[in-house]
Amino acid sequence: MKISKTQLIYLGLILCILLQNSFFHLINPSSTMTLLLLLDIAVLFLLSLTTRAYGAGKYLNKYLLMVIIVVIIPQTIYAITLGETVNGYIDVIRGPFSLFLALPVLVLMVRKNSIEYLLDKVAFLTTISLAILLANSFALNNMGVSLLPFDYFQMPLIKRGDWVRILLISDFLSFTSIYSFCKVLKGKKNRGLFLFSFIICFLSEIYIEQSRVMIMAIAASCLIVFSQTLKRNKIWFYFLAIIFVIIGLFGDWFSSVFEIFSVENEGLGVSTLTRINEISYAIQLIKEHPFMGTGMVHDYYFIVYTNGFSYEYNHTDIGILGCISYIGLIGTIVYFVAPYIRCLKTIKFYSNKNNDSLEYSFMLGILIYVTITALTILIIDNARIFVWPFILAVFEFCRYQYVKNQVNVEGMK
Incomplete structure (x- = not known):
């Protein structure tokens, strides 16, 4: 039985996900699995280049080219200059390399005409x-x-x-x-x-x-998506909103949220205080390395001494500020800011005629999540970036669908 390119891409993506989660955490993660993951991504990308996608991947091709020029090449030079080990280099470069999954994911969605x-x-x-x-x-x-x-x-x-x-x-x-x-x-x-x-x-x-921020971000995303559904019945929407505010005020929900993030909180205050110190140190690093950052080959963690105390600086704790300190202003703009702005534009015009669809609800929810977590847990941190190409592919597919439908409508006039 002949297997089509679309089926190969689908199977390759499933294998990628299984490799990334170590086959449901039942296999010990190793450098061999990382190399297999990178090889799988490379094969999928090359396969997607030879699979017809009706022009849907033009933006992603340009985006990936810019990632190579602005992020991967400079960080490779950093690695060579600083004498990074091969394993150390692979560990940090697999983050930006995983972005090449965006194209095969998009191609599969176009071929199947669905994100589902x-x-x-x-x-x-x-x-x-x-x-x-x-x-x-x-x-x-x-x-x-x-x-x-x-x-x-x-x-x-x-x-x-x-x-x-x-x-x-x-x-x-x-x-x-x-x-x-x-x-x-x-x-x-x-x-x-x-x-x-x-x-x-x-x-x-x-x-x-x-994670306090992730719990709140997921909850906020789902509540806003739910509120969009209730807008068709405004009485229920306003009723639930009023009930939520009343319970929040009298049940001390809001004060509890602020208390969680307070530096005076007995259990969690240390975490908040550490982030305040990390933000201060990140600003210092950005001033010293504004354009290219400290380099991805550096360890995530630095021991920092301030006011007589030592703490561990982890750039992944402080969102977009940490990212700028790590890969610089240029890398952050190309890596995250530019595609994020494009996603905002996509959902804006997509909402005009499709605001009751699954695609719109998911784009709205995931964009809210990405926005909230950008302050502390940025989606493009190496530890979390694997999902970013899937998000980009969803937005590009919905943009492609919208444009195609508009062309069809215009052609019928």
């Missing part, structure tokens, strides 16, 4: 992966044992409160949370399964990763 064909599978794989980690975290918290066949994260366990906290459990956690929520609201079938997927994803964020 691929994203449904992404949601399925992510839900399985997180369900396994949820079971493992429950065992760690209640029995002190791990169900996984090895020490997956290879680090001493840390706790926040009474729960073991494990960071960076899935590149697609937030992405799948918002997508599954939109499928519950706008999907035509399997709503129960996507509700289960949303619950698993959101529970994983609360119970395992425990």
Whole structure:
């Protein structure tokens, strides 16, 4: 049986996701798996260049060319100049290299004329992966044992409160949370399964990763998407909004949120204070290295001494400021700012005639999430960037659909 290029791209993307999450966290991650992932991305990119996409990938081709010129080449020169090891170079360059997935993802969406064909599978794989980690975290918290066949994260366990906290459990956690929520609201079938997927994803964020900003960003994204659905029934929309404000005021929700981020908070205040110090140090680094940054080959972590105290500077804690300190103003503009502005423009004109569609709801939700987290947990950090090409592909596909439909309408006049 002959396998088409479209099917090969689909299978290759599924393999990429499995390699990225270490086959549901059941295989010990290694440099071999990283090399296989990079090879898979390269093959997929070359395959997508030879697959007809009806001109949908013109912008992404230009974007990827700029990433090569402004980010990959300079950072490679940095690596050679500073004597970076091969493993160290591969570890940091796989972030920008993963952006080349944007084109095969877009090509598959164009060929299937849908975002759902691929994203449904992404949601399925992510839900399985997180369900396994949820079971493992429950065992760690209640029995002190791990169900996984090895020490997956290879680090001493840390706790926040009474729960073991494990960071960076899935590149697609937030992405799948918002997508599954939109499928519950706008999907035509399997709503129960996507509700289960949303619950698993959101529970994983609360119970395992425990990131305050990500929890709030996912919740805000879903609430705003939900409010868009309720706008067709304004009485319900205003009623729920008033109830939310009343409960928030009398139930001390709002004051609790501010307390969580206060430096005086007994449990979490240290984290907030560290970020304040990191912002101050990042501004200093930007002044010293404004255009090219400190370089991606540098370790994420620096020990910084200020006011007689030492703390660990981690640029991934402080969002876009940390990114500028890392790859400079030029790299940040090309890498994130320019495509982000294009996404804003896409959703603006797409909303004119498609604001009741699944695609619009998902674009709105994911854009809100990216905007909120840009202040602390930027989507293009090396540890999270794997999902960025999928987001770009969704926006480019919706833009392509809109333009194609407009051309068809004009042709019928």
